Amino acid sequence: MTALDRAWLGLALLSAATTIVALSPLSAPLSGALILIFAWAKARLIFLWYLELADVPAWRGGILFGLGLFSLLLFGLYVIGTLV
Structure with missing residues (x-):
């Protein structure tokens, strides 16, 4: 199984997990947080x-740092939105 095949499998499993969480009776704040975590993992x-950044350390670090900051911003806005 190639890395691309494993990525496809991972995306399919994360999409299925997202659907299960969305349809589950979990509270809205918890399900929203889990869905954001799944979205981060998929990205x-x-x-x-897919973009083959695993083999380019400098770009990989910058892109994943930016993705992490963006995800934290979204999570912070989500938490603020649930408190209001």
Whole structure:
């Protein structure tokens, strides 16, 4: 199984997990947080394996740092939105 095949499998599993969480009776704040975590994981898979940044350390670090900051910003805005 190639890295691209594993990425496809990972994306499919994360999409299925997202659907399960969305349809589950979990509270809205918890399900929203889990869905954001799954979205971060899917974006990371895409950056590392589809765009082949796993083999380019300088770009990989910068892109994943930016993705992490963006994800934290979204999570912070989500938490603020649930408190209001």
